[in-house]
Amino acid sequence: MEPKLEPSLTSAADDFAFPKESFRTSPEKPETIEIEEIQNLRQRTIERLHAPENKELGDLLEDLDRAQYLFDIMATMSIAEALIVLNTAIEYHADDYNFSSITRDKITMLVQGEEVYGLGHEAYLIDTLLEATTMKYHSPYPEVRAICDPTDNPDLPCETFRAYFLGILWVAIGAFINELFSFRQPNLKLRSTTLQILLYPCGKLLQRLIPNWGLKLRGQRYSLNQGEWNMKEQMLTTLMVNVGSGASNFMGYVLTMQLKRFFNQNWVSFGFIFLLNFSTQFFGFGLAGLLRRWVVYPSKAMWPSLLPTLMLNRTLLLPESSRQTHGWKISKYRFFFVIMAAMFVYFLLPGYAxxxxxxxxxxxxxxxxxxxxxxxxxxxxxxxxxxxxxxxxxxxxxxxxxxxxxxxxxxxxxxxxxxxxxxxxxxxxxxxxxxxxxxxxxxxxxxxxxxxxASAIINDDLTLNIDKYKAYSPPFISLGYQMFYGSEFALFTFTAVYIVLSEHRQISESFKGFVDSIKNRNRSNYEQFDDPISRQMAKYSEVPDWWYACILSVSLLFGILACELWPTNTPSWAVLVIIAVCIALLIPSAILMSVTGYQLGFNDIGIILAGFMVKGHAIANMICRVYGWNVDEQAESFIGDQKLGHYSKIPPRAMFRCQLVATLVQVFVTIGALQVLRRSIPDLCSTTQADRFVCTFPHSLYTATLVWGVVGPERTFNSLYPILKWCFLIGALSAPIAFYGRKRFFKQLQNFNPILFLSGFTRFESAxxxxxxxxxxxxxxxxxxxxxxxxxxxxxxxxxxxxxxxxxxxxxxxxxxxxxxxxxxxxxxxxxxxxxxxxxxxxRAATLYTLEPGEFFGPLEWD
Structure with missing residues (x-):
């Protein structure tokens, strides 16, 4: 956690030793600085920003209007406070992979004193105050400074009629198209980038068309048209469409697998589809809200993969300076549309011609x-x-x-x-x-x-027929999949242990804050955090943790009802075990993603555990897999959107409401898309389907479900690939060795991350x-x-x-x-x-060795 530092109002005059003719203190108010002297300080600061040693802060020159806010704060900060801030930053960012080594070396010299810094008294004073001010009142990362303002305007309209109207409309369009065409090969997908661009002209159009009608409620006027389409409205609708434009609802693939084409399960009804769809979608939503202290509020949780989304909205809506940047004067807005048009034309080559x-x-x-x-x-x-x-x-x-x-x-x-x-x-x-x-x-x-x-080894009730299995064959997977499974199993336990060891203080303090918030509902969620965004967000009404806990409980109840009231052969305790294991892995996984942009994924942990717990049942294995997928995929998607809202200073309760509405819309729209698929697409999922709705991914899931659910991981591991089951233990035991070895012997390998290195082994997946x-x-x-x-x-x-x-x-x-x-x-x-x-x-079918007619490979017996 970042220690809280109270802002100082001590005059900087005592710390600066500028020539008297350029820096004067008012005799009437000796503890204040005159406007002329503040302007003098600003000018000297701007000059220092051009120095080579300040190149990591050079982005402040891009927008001096925003930088003036920081220059004003510099005039109120003392050197003593600045050194405390810098010492705190060195400690907090010691193992921060995103923190620039150039900045780390520079502030290390600054805290060691003027003689070590070696650039003169004035340069030392300005650079010390500038670095400390930027870290305490903006961000230590230039990536974040590029997309996030150091100030906030709480009066800017956010939850407007037009924002919700456009959000619901494009969530419905995006979710329907993405769900429908995800079964086609090649598929068609409306991504969040595309929808962001479409939102902007729609917002500007509504700004012109909607009349300024409204009503007064409790002294405040609520209008249909709030004037200019603004940044917060754009971000609110972006948060909504992200729900509908993300990965296709995994439940859709499962329900398709339960069609007559695969499992001939005619008991699947609207009630079952709704309960399970609602459960899996809202479970991730509820869980995301409970993880805010770990991966949303800390400034170290940078979420690099989200930054282009914020920059695109800034480019579309906010004005910018016309200053040259390394000889480039083109505006970001014009640059965006020139590059987009060029890529539109160019992609016709690799995409078609x-x-x-x-x-x-x-x-x-x-x-x-x-x-x-x-x-x-x-x-x-x-x-x-x-x-x-x-x-x-x-x-x-x-x-x-x-x-x-x-x-x-x-x-x-x-x-x-x-x-x-x-x-x-x-x-x-x-x-x-x-x-x-x-x-x-x-x-x-x-x-x-x-x-x-797989159909050659099962009974009519989808259970394993041992005699058929012995007469047919064990299942074999490629070397790429062996590498994927083995390294993924090791990665699960390695990541959990390594992150707990390296981030134990953040995890434990966030957990204490979560427990305290449950005990004391009046306690602020932001009380533990002293970064500028959290201080600005603290003025908004918060979302209590128990709101998310209630959603989590209701979604879990709906899932249990779906499993128990329909013949799924899925015991509730198995679903609870899958969820518990995935939640235990989710905190380290989310911390990892927030820093590196890498998502661990729990898809396979669900199918393997279910194969051990519910042996020989394909549908049970499949439903457990859904929860294994959604706990991670949906939760981290919602968490990422909350970080987007945090960066954009969207009020927490506005974030809660827009994500809630968007998720509910997506639940019903994806169900509708599935009904359209089932009723209007002839020969759905056939490899010869005329419109190419061949269901490539559901076919892969079908095979995997029968192999891991019916044959089961126990038979597969014991008879064919016994090393795979030991990879869990290998990962757990090697994590402490890697952590302490890197800490003690390989400190110079600052940018080497053993988790990311091991994750590279898992990339040989799905060809x-x-x-x-x-x-x-x-x-x-x-x-x-x-x-x-x-x-x-x-x-x-x-x-x-x-x-x-x-x-x-x-x-x-x-x-x-x-x-x-x-x-x-x-x-x-x-x-x-x-x-x-x-x-x-x-x-795609060549092998190193070939078989003669009648030959086979592998063991002589298998069971």
């Missing part, structure tokens, strides 16, 4: 039928060892390289690189018979190298490989490391605008391609659209 630019597996073109070349360098079949794998921003942006810090991208890529080399070694040793199946595939195989036919991450690493190195260090002012002004514009251009261009070409089945046949899939890599 020249798709080889997207899957740029150029090394395999040398010898298209060379299996070894395809296995090592291929983009679809292989591991993706290729220096440049794509010219498609949709692929390059897969790892969010212009938002996630470079240290996070580099750590994960290093882990993935090591994992890829290990996989090559294991594959050529035919480890666990992996050489008989593709090296990196998400398909489950039988012992003849064919796709596993993803290095080809999806190599171009992202290169772009991240260029912008998040080189440009950020050398041209910070330019980076601060344009970087997040750039990533938002590129993503928006891709989104609109993809929608255009979908409507203009895919709907009419118009294709462009030429070499540039065939070459990427014409060889072994495109076939």
């Amino acid at each position: 020249f798709t080889a630019l997207s899957t740029f597996n150029w090394i395999t073109w040398i010898q298209p039928n060379n299996k070894t070349l395809a296995i090592v360098t291929g983009s679809t079949l292989g591991l993706g060892f290729n220096p440049w794998t794509s010219f498609d921003w949709a692929v390059i942006n897969y790892s969010n390289p212009l938002a996630v810090p470079f240290f996070s991208t580099a750590n994960r890529y290093a882990g993935m690189l090591v994992a890829g080399l290990i996989m090559i070694w294991l594959y050529w040793k035919n480890y666990n018979w992996s050489g008989y199946i593709p090296i990196n595939s998400n398909t489950t195989y039988n012992n003849r190298g064919q796709a596993y036919n 993803y490989n290095l080809s999806y991450y190599t171009p992202g690493l290169q772009i991240s190195f260029m912008f998040m490391y080189i440009i950020r260090r050398r041209y910070l002012a330019w980076w601060t002004k344009y970087n997040y605008v750039l990533t938002a514009a590129l993503s928006a251009g891709v989104a609109f261009s993809a929608i255009f391609i979908f409507v203009a070409f895919y709907v009419s089945n118009t294709s462009l046949e030429w070499w540039g659209n065939r070459i990427a899939s014409s060889g072994v890599d495109g076939a």
